[in-house]
Amino acid sequence: MAVTTLSQAIHDWWVSMRPGLGTDPAATLRSGLVSDLVVGDYLIGARSVITAIGASGGATVTRSITLQRRGELTYTVAWVNGATVWFTRV
DSSP, rough: OEEEEEEEEHHHHOOOEEEEEEOOOOOOEEEEGGGGOOTTTTTTTTTEEEEEEOOOOOOOOEEEEEEEESSSSSEEEETTTTTTEEEEEE
């Protein structure tokens, strides 16, 4: 699945409905798969920035992703590569 750009209106709604969401006003809201994510993307649902992404290849179905919320410690999750996520990217 290719990364898809979503409307600015949806981005603005998320920012208004989720205090502390903290997305950059210059960022573009996108939809894509976990396998499309890169370091620096801001995940809307997790309200966290991606700081590291583990390797994925071959028969690996999940990917290790290290996230950090603003002012918090980092944490690592294992996420299915084919899962759809909303994120912002500058």
